[in-house]
Amino acid sequence: HEAVGRGVPSIAYSGMQDVMHTRDFTLMHELSAALREEGGLYLVYQPKLCLKTGLPVGLEALIRWRHPVLGELSPSAFIPLAEQTELLHTLTEWVIDRTLLRLARLRNSEIQLPVTVNVSPRDFAREGFAERLEKRVLQKNLSAALLGIECLETERIVESAAAMRGLEQLKQRGFGISLDDFGTGYSNISYLRRMPLDVIKLDRSLINELSTDVASRIIARSIISMLKELDYTVLAEGVENAETVEALTEYGCDQAQGYFYAKPMDDEKLDDWLRWKLRA
Ligand code: C2E
Ligand code: MG
Ligand code: MG
Ligand code: MG
Numbered sequence: 001h002e003a004v005g006r007g008v009p010s011i012a013y014s015g016m017q018d019v020m021h022t023r024d025f026t027l028m029h030e031l032s033a034a035l036r037e038e039g040g041l042y043l044v045y046q047p048k049l050c051l052k053t054g055l056p057v058g059l060e061a062l063i064r065w066r067h068p069v070l071g072e073l074s075p076s077a078f079i080p081l082a083e084q085t086e087l088l089h090t091l092t093e094w095v096i097d098r099t100l101l102r103l104a105r106l107r108n109s110e111i112q113l114p115v116t117v118n119v120s121p122r123d124f125a126r127e128g129f130a131e132r133l134e135k136r137v138l139q140k141n142l143s144a145a146l147l148g149i150e151c152l153e154t155e156r157i158v159e160s161a162a163a164m165r166g167l168e169q170l171k172q173r174g175f176g177i178s179l180d181d182f183g184t185g186y187s188n189i190s191y192l193r194r195m196p197l198d199v200i201k202l203d204r205s206l207i208n209e210l211s212t213d214v215a216s217r218i219i220a221r222s223i224i225s226m227l228k229e230l231d232y233t234v235l236a237e238g239v240e241n242a243e244t245v246e247a248l249t250e251y252g253c254d255q256a257q258g259y260f261y262a263k264p265m266d267d268e269k270l271d272d273w274l275r276w277k278l279r280a
Contacts, residue, residue, distance in 0.1 A: 024081050030067070031078055035090050040066045043098050044264035045115070047273070048235060048257045051249045056277055058114045060150065060257065061099045062264050063091070083120055092123045096133065099147065100140050102267070107142070111274060116148035116178055121157045124149070124166035134173045148176035150201070154191040164194075171196035178235070182206075183223065193230075200227050204238025204258070211243035224251045 020028075034040045045059040065073040082088045099115050106113060123129060137144055149170055157163045171177055178199035181187065183206040192200075202223065209216040220236075227234045236248050239258030248256060265273055 020081075020084065027078060028081055028085055028087060031065070031082060031091070032087055034065065035087070035094055040068065041094065042066070042266065043095065043102070044266050045102070045270045046257055046264040047262050047277075048255050049261050051245065051253055051256055056113060056274070057255055058116065058148070059102075059270075060116045060118075060264075061095060061102070062118070063095055083122065088120060088122060089126065092117075092119055096136070096147075100136060100142065103142050103146050104140050109271075109274075111278065112146070113274075114146045114148050114176060116150045116176070118150045118152075118180065121151060121153055121160065121163040121166075124151070124170060125160055125162035126166070127162075129166050130169035130173050130175070133170070133175070144174035145176065148178055148199075150178045150180040152180050152186045154179065154186070154188045154195065158188075158191040158194050168196055181237075197232060199233045199235055199255075201235045201237050201257075202253075207236045207238045207244060207248075207258075208240065210247050211241055217247060220247070221251045224248075224253050228252050 042064050043061045044064055045061055047056045048058040048060065049055065050057045063075050063079070065078060067073050070077075079091075082091050095117050099117050103115055106115075133147070134144060137147055149167075151157065151167070157167060167177065176198050177196055178201055179187065179192070179195070179197050180201050181203040182200045183203045202220070206216070206220055206223065210220055224234050233254050234252075235255040235257060236244075236253050237257050239245060239248070239256040239260045241260055244258075245256060245260065262273055
């Protein structure tokens, strides 16, 4: 199975589904080629800001695919498919490699901002994932504290011994762990305490009605206060307006991310944005 990790992307079934549409199968072949030939895939980065200071505290890497025929594809068009195949691991490695290059470039401009990547439980359930990740980080003279993992699906993680072990090994090596999309079907509150989490990211569905709906405000306020009492760092996703920022600040939320501050940006735009935001 090691051949799958490097160089030879495979689209062998992981057995989660027995049929795949011809169209989807073609797309996965094209994704495999894109990963091999470095064609069309790229990362964009969205800043996370501290609500107290207004300063950037980190970045999230998000994948994009400029498909030769279909045009710009969002991750929802190909990640769920890739997750059904072994291609997922190649894709994750590609994302991590690119992110490490990004971190090295930030270091060269003397900017210290941790970057998170989105990783499926199937990735870190693999034997030796944390160890290999640490090796690659050290090879680039970076520290594990600069690379964070965003994970989904509390239930799937807690119920898999391999995924839990993988997560704990990441944590032990100093990688930051965030729980993504908290407040959706992916998160089960009774499992939260069993996972080694640093940051809880509140899903945009909890956030986007804050400015217009009283019930949403009550819910968000209670959730933030509960998570703060449990000692988590709390980040709100999908922040789109100043009223939402005001409410979140009042409720004690730590960090925010969303179009109000910045959309996910390609390399060049990110450099400009950081220069503007961090200008002395
Ligand atoms: P996510 O990790 O929860 O990422 C947040 C999504 O919300 C991103 O969509 C981002 O562009 C979008 N977003 C950010 N701020 C706002 C806002 O203010 N308003 C609205 N309406 N949307 C906002 P994107 O980039 O399409 O990614 C969708 C999902 O795909 C991600 O959700 C993540 O689960 C997955 N994904 C993205 N990149 C990767 C990757 O490299 N690997 C894996 N495994 N999954 C990825
Ligand atoms: Mg995420
Ligand atoms: Mg999210
Ligand atoms: Mg999401």
